Amino acid sequence: MQTTVFLFHPHFEESRVNHTLADALDEPVTVRNLYQLYPDFKIDVPTEQKVLAQTDRIVLQFPMYWYSTPALLKQWEDDVLTYGWAYGTNGNALHGKELLIAVSPGADNYGKDQFARYTITKLLRPLQATSRLIGTNYLKPFVTIGASMISDDALAQQAQRYATYGVDF
Numbered sequence: 681m682q683t684t685v686f687l688f689h690p691h692f693e694e695s696r697v698n699h700t701l702a703d704a705l706d707e708p709v710t711v712r713n714l715y716q717l718y719p720d721f722k723i724d725v726p727t728e729q730k731v732l733a734q735t736d737r738i739v740l741q742f743p744m745y746w747y748s749t750p751a752l753l754k755q756w757e758d759d760v761l762t763y764g765w766a767y768g769t770n771g772n773a774l775h776g777k778e779l780l781i782a783v784s785p786g787a788d789n790y791g792k793d794q795f796a797r798y799t800i801t802k803l804l805r806p807l808q809a810t811s812r813l814i815g816t817n818y819l820k821p822f823v824t825i826g827a828s829m830i831s832d833d834a835l836a837q838q839a840q841r842y843a844t845y846g847v848d849f
C-alpha cells in the first residue's frame with residue numbers, strides 16, 4: 681500500500697506546522713514537495729500522473745490560504761487531473777484510490793456561529809466534489825486547526841497522529 685503526500689507550501693523553509701507534520705512521516709510514506717519541484721509552476725504532467733497512478737493513498741497537505749488552497753495546488757489540479765485520464769470518458773486512472781486532505785488553517789474561528797461562518801468541512805467541499813468526480817474515496821480530513829498559535833506540545837501530538845494516520849489509515 682503506497683501513500684504519497686503531495687505537499688504544497690510556498691514558503692516551506694519558514695513553515696513551522698507543515699514542516700513538523702511532514703518531518704514526522706517516515707517510510708514507506710513518500711513526501712513530494714511540489715513548490716520545491718515546480719517553483720515556476722511548470723508542472724511535469726506525465727511525471728505527476730505516473731506518481732499518482734502508482735499511489736494507493738493520495739494525501740494533499742497544505743496550509744489554508746484564503747479559505748482555500750495555495751495557488752500551486754489549484755494549478756496542479758488544472759494541469760494533472762486531465763479529461764480522459766482523471767475524469768470523463770475512460771478517465772478512471774484514480775478510481776478506487778483514497779484521498780486525504782491534510783490542511784492547517786491558521787485561525788480557530790470556524791463554524792456557523794463563529795467569525796468565519798463556515799466549518800472546515802464545508803470550505804473543503806470543492807476538494808470533496810473533485811474527489812467524487814475523479815472516483816477517489818474521500819477520507820476524513822486531517823485538520824490542524826489554529827495552526828498560527830498551536831503550542832509546541834499540541835503540534836508534536838498532532839504530528840504523531842499524522843504519522844500514525846499516514847501509516848495505518
Ligand SMILES: Cc1cc2nc3c(=O)[nH]c(=O)nc-3n(C[C@H](O)[C@H](O)[C@H](O)COP(=O)(O)O)c2cc1C
Pocket residue numbers: 689694695696697698699742743744745746747748784785786787788827828
Ligand atoms: C496568503 C495567506 C493566506 C492565509 N489564509 C488563511 C485563511 O484563509 N484561513 C486561515 O485560517 N489561515 C490562513 N492563513 C494562515 C495559514 O494557514 C497558517 O499560517 C499556516 O497554516 C501555518 O502553517 P505553517 O507553519 O506550515 O506555515 C493564511 C496565510 C497566508 C500567508
